[in-house]
Amino acid sequence: MSGGLQYSLHKKDGHQCLKTQTFFKTSHVLFCDLRYLLYDVNPPEGFNLRRDVYIRMASLVKTLRKEGDDWVLVLPPWGRLYHWQSSNVHQIRIPWGEFFSLTSLQANVPVIEYEEFIAENGGPFIDQVLVLQNYAEGWTDGKWEEKVDERPCIDKLMYSKDKQGYSRGWFWGYEETRAQNVTCISAQGHASIMSPVLQKNITVTSVMLDRAETLLHDHYAGKDYWDTRRSMVFSKHLRLIGDDFREKYLNSTDDRDHTIYSEDWTRMKAKLGSAKGGPYLGVHLRRKDFIWGHREDVPSLKGAVKKIRSLMKKHKLDNVFVATDADEEELRELRGLLPDMVRFEPSREDLELFKDGGVAIIDQWICAHARFFIGTSVSTFSFRIHEEREILGFDATATYNRFCGDTEKECEQPTHWKIVF
Ligand SMILES: Nc1nc2c(ncn2[C@@H]2O[C@H](COP(=O)(O)OP(=O)(O)O)[C@@H](O)[C@H]2O)c(=O)[nH]1
Ligand SMILES: [Mg+2]
Secondary structure, eight states: OOOSBOOOOOEETTEEOTTOOBOOEETTEEOOOEEEEEEOOOTTOOHHHHHHHHHHHHHHHHHHHHHSSEEEEEEOOBOOOTTOOOTTSOOSSBOGGGTBOHHHHHTTSOEEEHHHHHHHHTSSEEEEEEEEEOOTTOSGGGOOOOEEEEOOOSSOOSOEEOTTSOEEOOSTTOTTOEEEEEEEEEEESBGGGHHHIIIIIOOSSEEEEESGGGSBOSSTTSHHHHHHHHHOOBOHHHHHHHHHHHHHHHOOOHHHHTOOOOSSGGGOOOOTTOOOOEEEEEEEEOOTHHHHTTOTTSOOHHHHHHHHHHHHHHTTOOEEEEEEOOOHHHHHHHHHHOTTOBOOOOOHHHHHHHHHHHHHHHHHHHHHTEEEEEBOTTOHHHHHHHHHHHHHTOOGGGTSOBOOOTTOSSOOOOOOOOOOO
16 A cells, blocks of 8 residues: 555544544554543532533534544543432442443544543553633623633642652542643633644643533534434433333333334434323422522422322323432322322342432433423433433423422423424
8 A cells, every 4th residue: 555645444443533634554553643532520510410511522522523633532431429329339430331322422423431542542641631710810891702721720629749740630430540731721611612722732642621511512402412412322221121111100102102212313303292202290300409408499399299280180191200319208208298109219239230320311211201291490300301302202392391499489491492403
């Protein structure tokens, strides 16, 4: 083979260096300009906001690939989440493949699991960590503008130098991982404002954006947003458990309910209003930190049950499925008020298998298939159910509903975000 301009055919794990036009051919080894984008999110953030941050990072990687090198997104392992409190369950270093279909994610943007990154990279080293932060001075003259600048770190760094001069910190529970360099960057704007920084100012191979939630969506609810969201197909084993449960306890099947699902998300184009849903009311009742602050937009259990009963009557539904993070005491009270409610309660073995994250996904999947759904105000857990129902083709009136607080005056209902195909 002669040298010169070529398209590389290097293909590995779904990502490829198709865009690299020059490469060196030495004996039989092909090199191409693969670069890795890693990221992490503020530790207290939960599973469903993290899913949202993934969309922002996927968008950034698409921009990076359009404008330059062959960037690959490295999926941050799941673990040590505040809400995952089931004891004696291994809930750290969980690969994305346990919760999502990797082939589906890869049909949207090149992604790899962290352990694959370690293997490809030749070790647990990250060249550069950029800790994102706001501007110390806030918005100058009250005017908001997009900008990004290297700045001194505002908060105390969550990384410290070891004896060899490497930076150690929280790398998803991978204790051996270390960074060569950690700096802070003030950023204000959408995810793709990082593109020039990552292409021009930085030339190293692997870059991690910490506190990635600092960056905003490039285009919330636009085509690119929805492409990525649609590619976030839950793992098959979790969907199957949810489907079995629907059939067994809620008399719900895809055929009857017009919720046929395509494994291939690029072909999943259900018409708005085509889904009927199973003969049950789906409820997401968020408790814990949502009630501790005595928020006025979150109902008491009594208030919630009153609403549930009235919806069941209105929509002529005899069954109600309840997804909730209520503690034992509240659950007991809820069972007293609503003895006929159906809940997904995993056995110990199932919990060990699916983990808290998988159980939450099964809850979301079952809520997503209900004839009518009501969720909790500004819960990202509820928002992700809205999106799932939008993908399945439910009418907006059956989806964008939330409980009102007992004394809430203006109880604004959630916004309908239509899919852009
Ligand atoms: N299984 C289950 N877990 C829930 C439910 N509601 C909340 N959780 C847990 O609590 C977490 C809530 O955090 P997050 O995902 O950030 O959603 P948000 O805080 O409601 O916006 C979830 O990720 C779950 O781990 C529920 O209905 N079922
Ligand atoms: Mg949360």
